[in-house]
Structure formats: C-alpha cells, structure tokens
Amino acid sequence: MDSSVDGGSDTGVDGAPLADAAVDPAVDSSTDAGPMDAGVACPRAAPTGDGAHAVVVSHPFDAAGTQDTRFELLELSASGELSATGTSFRMGRAFSGEIIFTPDGELGFVAQEDGSVGVFRLDAAGVTVLDTGFSGDFYAERVVMDPGGDRLWIVDAEFPNIGGGLYIASIGCDGSLGVPERVLTAKLPYDVAFLGDGRALVSAREVAGAAAGDDASLFDLSAGATRLSSVDAFGDENAIVSDVVVTDDGAFGLLADNCGFCGTNRVGVVSIEGDTLSVQPKLSPIEDPVALVPSPFDDLLLVVSGFGNAVLVYDRADPPASPFALRGELTYVGAAPQLPGAAQRVDRGSLRGLVLLAENLGVRRLRFMGASVVDDLGLMALGTGTESVVGAMGVTP
Numbered sequence: 001m002d003s004s005v006d007g008g009s010d011t012g013v014d015g016a017p018l019a020d021a022a023v024d025p026a027v028d029s030s031t032d033a034g035p036m037d038a039g040v041a042c043p044r045a046a047p048t049g050d051g052a053h054a055v056v057v058s059h060p061f062d063a064a065g066t067q068d069t070r071f072e073l074l075e076l077s078a079s080g081e082l083s084a085t086g087t088s089f090r091m092g093r094a095f096s097g098e099i100i101f102t103p104d105g106e107l108g109f110v111a112q113e114d115g116s117v118g119v120f121r122l123d124a125a126g127v128t129v130l131d132t133g134f135s136g137d138f139y140a141e142r143v144v145m146d147p148g149g150d151r152l153w154i155v156d157a158e159f160p161n162i163g164g165g166l167y168i169a170s171i172g173c174d175g176s177l178g179v180p181e182r183v184l185t186a187k188l189p190y191d192v193a194f195l196g197d198g199r200a201l202v203s204a205r206e207v208a209g210a211a212a213g214d215d216a217s218l219f220d221l222s223a224g225a226t227r228l229s230s231v232d233a234f235g236d237e238n239a240i241v242s243d244v245v246v247t248d249d250g251a252f253g254l255l256a257d258n259c260g261f262c263g264t265n266r267v268g269v270v271s272i273e274g275d276t277l278s279v280q281p282k283l284s285p286i287e288d289p290v291a292l293v294p295s296p297f298d299d300l301l302l303v304v305s306g307f308g309n310a311v312l313v314y315d316r317a318d319p320p321a322s323p324f325a326l327r328g329e330l331t332y333v334g335a336a337p338q339l340p341g342a343a344q345r346v347d348r349g350s351l352r353g354l355v356l357l358a359e360n361l362g363v364r365r366l367r368f369m370g371a372s373v374v375d376d377l378g379l380m381a382l383g384t385g386t387e388s389v390v391g392a393m394g395v396t397p
Contacts, residue, residue, distance in 0.1 A: 042173040044149030046103040046397045050078045050349035054122050055356060056108060057363065057382070058094040058391040065386045069093045071120075072382070073127055074363070076395060080351050082363060082380040087126060091118030092133045097142055098342050099394025103149040107175045110392050115139035117154065121175050122396065130175045138167050138180055144192045146221075152177060153192055153221075160185050160206060166192065166225065184225040190241035193253065198222030201253040201272070203241040215239060216255060216270055218277050228275040233268035234282070245292045246272070247301075252280070252323050256289035258306065265289055267303060269323060281322040286312065291343040295368040296353050302330070302366070302374065304340050304357065311337060311357070311366070313374060330366070333378040337364060342393045358393035 055074040062068040071094075073087040092112035099110040101122075107130075110118045116133035117140050141157035151168050158164035165185040170178035189204035200221045207217050210230035217230040233239075239257035246253045255268040266284035270277045287308035294301050301314040301324055310329050317325040338360040345368075346354040353368035361384065365377040382388045 042150065042171075044102045044104045044106075047105065047348065050351070052077050053346060053348075053351075054105065054396045055082065055363065055393070056099050056120075056395075057358060057393045058099070058110070059088075059387060059389060060093055060095045060113075060391040061386040061389050063385050063387040067093055068387070070387075073122075074380075076346070076351075076354075076356070078349070078351070080354055080365065080367075080377070082356075082365065084382070089120065089127045089129055090132070091120065091129055092116055094118065094392040096341050097392045098344060099392050100143055100145045101394060101396045102145065102171065103147075103397055105396030107171065108394065108396075109143045109145070109152055110394070111140040111142045111154075115141075117143055117152075117177070119175060119177065131177070134177050136167075136180045138163055138182070142191060144194075147194050147196060147198075154180055155189055155192060156182075157188055157190050159187055165189060165204075166202070166221075183221075184219070191244035191255075192221075193244045193246045194221075195246050195250050195272070199228065199275070201244055201246055201255075201270070201277075203244050203255050205237075213237070215241075216253065216268065216277060218272065218275060229277040231270055231277045231279050233270050233279055234266070235279075238262040239268065242290050243292045245294055247294045247298055248296050249298045251298075253277070254283075254292050254294070254301070256286075256292050256303070258288045258290055260288075267292065271319075271323070280319065283314065283322075283324055283326070290341055291357075293343050293345055293355050293366075295370075295374070296345070296347060297368060297370045299370070299372045300368060300374055302343070302355065304337075304343050306340060309336050309338055309340065311340065311376075315372060330374065330376055333376045335379075337379075340364070341390070344393065344395050346395060348397060356393065356395050358390045360390065361388045362390065363393065 053076040059070045069090045073085045108120045116135040119131040121128045138156045142155045144153040154167040165182045167180040169180040186204035187206035194200045213232045214230035216233040218228045220226040240259040242258040243256040253270045264285045266282045269280040288306040290306040291304035303312040313327040314324040340359040342358045355366040357364040362379045362381040364379045
C-alpha cells in the first residue's frame, strides 16, 4: 500500500513531519447547502476475491498521555497478515467505536468525540482528509453505512427534543456529505444493523407506533423509515446499548447492554421471522459487552468483554431453550486481550471469517473456521507507550 498522503499526514513519503491534516479545499463542511456533488449516485461496488485491505485505527493519546487526534493506516495482506505502512493523518479525536467505509473501500467515516464526523479517502496516492469534522443539527454517537454505499446513517443517541434519532446524509462522488435529514425521531437510539434487503434492526425507545417500553424495532429503511415490528428486548429501562448485530442468515438480532451503573450486563436476543420480532432469552451475566461478532457460517457468536478483558464464545443452539449457548472463553495466543473494544469481520475471498479486534496497544486477529471452530491468531502490537493506544478501528471491505 502506498504510504504517501495528501493534505496532512504526520509522515510523508520521505518520513519528514508534516502539519496537521488540512481539509481538502474542494469540500465544504457546512450543512447549509449540499456541497459539490453530494447526492449524485456513484458506483460503489464491493471488491470480490482475494486482495489486500486497509485498516485504520485512531490513537486518542499522545506520548505524554494527553488527548490526540492521530489516525494510523495499516495494511491487511491477502494472506491475512497485518503490517504498518508508516502513514498517519489527523481529523477529530475518536476515543472508541468503529470506522466504516463505503462498499468499495474508498471513503471512510468515523463518529468523533465532539459529535462530528471525520471523512477521508483512501486511494493509490494514500490518504486524503476530506473533512476533519462534518457537523450539523446532530451529535453523532456512531455512523452506519447504508448497504447501497450512497448514504451515511448518523445515529444521534439523545432524547427526541434535543435531536435524538437517525439522520441520513447523501454521499457525493467526491466524498462530500449532503445536508443530513432526520428520518426517525426516537429516544436514545444507539445502533443500527442492516439485514441486506433495506430492513434494519434499530435499538431505540419511544419510536412512533411502538408500545411503551419497546427498545428494539425492525424498520424498512430503504426509503425513509417504516416501522415493521417492535419488542421490549431487555424487559426494563436500564440498557445502554453498545452494539447491535444481525446474524448472517437474518434469523436473530443481538443487542449488547454495557450500562456501567445498572448492575448485571447482558445481551438481548430477538428472533426475526419475516417482518416480526420476538423476544428470546437474554445472554447473562456478561461483564461490559462492547462488541458482538456473529460467524459468517451461522455457527458461533463472539462477545467481546471490555472490562472483563475477554472474548466469550457462544454456540448457536436450538430454541426453545436459547438460540445461543455459552461455550466459554476463547483460547488465546499469548496474553488475554487488554481492554478490547471495536471488532470488525472481513467477508471477502479466502479471508472470509477473519476478525480484527482493537485492544489497548494493538490489533488482534481472530478467525472463524467453520464447523464451530474459532481461533486466535495473535496480537499485532503497535507500540508500548500511550501514543500507541488504539481507539476507533475499521477495515475496508
């Protein structure tokens, strides 16, 4: 991967220090008018077969332990090996969460600590920062890529009267974002997981048409936001949802609750039958579940325990007892994970089933092998000081 960087890398091709990332002058972060060609449809087809992937991590601290805004570009080879590229760049600060990409892997987006969205481009020339902090009438808790690749969903996890809901922004051919529109007003929407057909599982309360207490809803988001079904997945008002996923076969949705002051943490489970949700037994107790990763073979589920410094393995089981049964903690290569966080799965070519897990000072590789097997492939350490602490992470399709 070419390590040259346009517009604000910490190191250029000759290794000389460069200034903080500057916004590409072709892109205006204002939301008063649609910038450039935002809203124009562009082909964003995902690559197929084997090939290298880009991995981007944020480093939210510098060597002195103070807040930092640096991002680092890594490369994941076609054989599944991670390596440093020597390239870094700056946007806003991203302490945790996922960095997401358009299906073609060209454009990257991340929800930042101040509620803005950082936007960058990856191409043969390296990294170009398009917007250090796209902002508007929202506070971005997280961002989710629309399956079509031409729209960005912005999740504002607030109360309805102060902006809570789902916003949609068109993605221009040049990477610029259009004026965000709130298409769903809700209380504390935390995450969205698409099923691949325009439907999505949404974690939110006080959704129009849902019963009081319902906290998980199935929506058709292909055009606007049409509610199809809603349930109370947790049975109380305590959940603070850290991650929502849907199994590859579309049969189950899972919602991780890592509320830090509510007692026992758990994972809510719902079955999806057509357009109807039904509540299944919760997975509990689980300390601080911060990320959920279902197997592409529909045989396993990984639950990442942040403060528990662990990855738990669940087998897909036959209802009615529970759709998932705890097998135990993953067997690690070397030490157990340290403060693990974001986890993303690779779904292309021979790397299908590879999982990247961000942890304190590096990125760990896990691998679903099929036949109910999952292996730890070990940690790639990025350093030893606070400047190497990993925050947000993402891998291109």
